[in-house]
Amino acid sequence: MNKFAAPKGVSEYFPDRSKYFEFVRETLIDSARRSGYQLIELPVFEDTELFARGVGESTDVVSKEMYTFEDRGGRSITLRPEGTAGVMRSVIEHNLDRGQLPVKVWYSGQFFRAERPQLGRYRQFYQVGIEAIGLQDPEIDAEVISVADRAFKKLGLKNYSLEITSLGDAPTRERYTKDLRTYIATLDLDEATTQRANLNPLRLFDDKRDEVRALMAGAPVLMDYLTQESASHFQKVQECLNDFSIDYSINKRMVRGLDYYTGTAFEFVHNGLGSQSGIGGGGRYDGLMAQLGGSDLSGIGFGLGVDRILLACEAEGVGIPQDFALQLFIVPIGESAKRRAVVLAQELRVAGFSTDLAYGDRGLKGAMKAADKSGSRFALVLGENEIASGSAELKNMQTGVSSSVTLRTLQEDLRKLL
RNA sequence: GUGGUCGUAGCUCAGCUGGUAGAGCAUCCGGUUGUGGUCCGGAAUGUCGCGGGUUCGAGCCCCGUCGAUCACCCCA
Structure with a gap:
């Protein structure tokens, strides 16, 4: 029988690279949480009309890249090509804007666009995004940008840059577009x-x-x-970014792919990725909510491409911090030690230590090899002799140094060492 | 969607003008009856992406197809 293959243009993350993916995603999300954004968990498919109206019929995304199908009830459904429209729909539908403003949410998950695949450009890709709804202050623009920038710095990225611009309000854009066409x-x-x-x-x-x-x-x-008002808003955003010590350059000719952007728009570009260089982007969308049938609230947000950021991290040789590694790997010697090890591992896991152990019967050498491969920071060698005396040998896998520990105080000892 | 390049072991790749496959790494076993990451020895592993054609004979040539990749397009 022929082996099945993944559909065209999808990326998959499995060990060991999945750990790296997880690290990148969690770092991005952590940055959003630290600025007070809360999770909003949404469906990956929506009414096709939501994207047509929200993202804009004239965009490439809507006109030729959507995964659209009819469901069994004859409704036209589309796999989400971006995150903002769905968030707006949910905010409007559940009246999330009735309480205190701004509404600050983050999301993460898969998005879908039917493009010709390339490295860093997939038909199913992963984004982490945030939205801040109902506040027009320029400070919130800077905050949104800072969430992304902080995450990139935390990851250890250096070879990237931030470009910002202002697209003005709708009437401004209309006037401008007319002249540009001429x-x-x-x-x-x-x-x-x-x-x-x-x-x-x-x-x-x-x-x-x-x-x-x-x-x-x-x-x-x-x-x-730009109107006086837009220009001054943009000016304040810049001042705020300066206060945050965030480097940026103004790109007067930035083009964004989605129609709903107004005012502040920005893009993070990485220099080591070839032609798929955008690692994140976003901006204001002050007319969107009203256009989708909600109240006339402003909004600003971004989407960050996790697949591309991972590629960027790899290009720069960014390492994964130690706290992502397994903490302890137990190496039992002999039958009775094995039974003791299984229970001990369970106790340690309950106590909060990430723990694995050598199963099967590969002998001490094989088990030590397994400990090495696991990437664990410590190995606990547990033999008949040790059990008899209520102790074990704790080995630091990086230095190779081992010491004797008593099982009764193992957890305290570990806490000190980790 | 348009054009180019590529597709050989789990991974990275070699394979001369067509004569039915190889290396390194990884895996497993052993050198070391209680110690991994170094070293040494050994073993296992392939419908040469898939389908068709040319040929006495195809990994190699031709056509198609699928996939990856690069540029364009677009974007995260």
Whole structure:
């Protein structure tokens, strides 16, 4: 029988790399928790219309990358391509905005886009995101950015940068887009590019060809169109980032893939990932909630790509901290020791120590090898002699130094050492 | 979705102008009857991605297909 294979474009994480994935994800989530964000757990599929209206029909994400199917009741369902629309739906549906504002939530999980796969670009990918809803203060913009930045620094990443911009409010963008279209109409572009420009003129700023870049150099810049209010908001965001000692650069030509962004927008880019360099991005979406039928509250959030951040960590050789390793591995010698070891391991686990032990009958050498492979920080050698005297040999697997411990005080001793 | 490259042992790869497969690492056993990560010896492991074609003969050539990867597109 033929072996089954995973569907095209999915990434899987299994030992030993899964530990690394887990470390990255938990670090990102931890940063959100430390800023007061609380978990919101949502479905991975939603009414297709939610994304069409929320994300925007003109975006590539909606027009050609969604996993859409009909369920058994004939409803059109779509696997979520991004997180914000679903969060908005849930906030509106359950009136989460009725209480104190802002509502601050984080989420994590799988997202789906039917693109041609590449390293760091998968059809099922993993994001950690946060949303802060119902507060317009520029300080919250900086806070959201800081959650991501703190997480990256905690991971030990260095080779990344933050770009920020302001997209202005809806009327501003309308005025600007009109001028931009007028400008583009004067350019000599090939058919495909013209079509792209018609769909969304901002996209031309992202073109990688030098000719197009040169042509676009003379284009009007959105930031020159900002209202007094938007400009001052953006100014305050920058001051706040300065206060936080977060480095950034202003990218006046940033293009975001989703239609709902207004005002502050940002992107984290890693320099060691080839063309899939975006490791996270987000921004304000002040009209979105009203557009989806809720009250007219502002919002800001981000999505971080865990798959790509993991790749970035590997590219930079970022290591996993010790507290992710197994703490103790028990090596029993002989039948009666084995029975004692099973119970001892259970006691230690109950007491909160991560513990594993050598099963089977591989002999001491084999069991020590297993202890080594487990990555455990300590090995506890438990033989007939030791049991008779109520003791055991505790070996530090890094230094190779071992000492005798009494089983009765083992837990206290471990606590001191770990 | 468009174009290029690649697909051989669990992993990384070698395999000359077509003559039915090899290395290193990992695994297991032993050197060491109570000590891993070093060293030495030994063993096991493959429908050469899959399907078809050309040929006396295909890992190698041709076609298709699936997958990965790179660039574009797009983005996390």
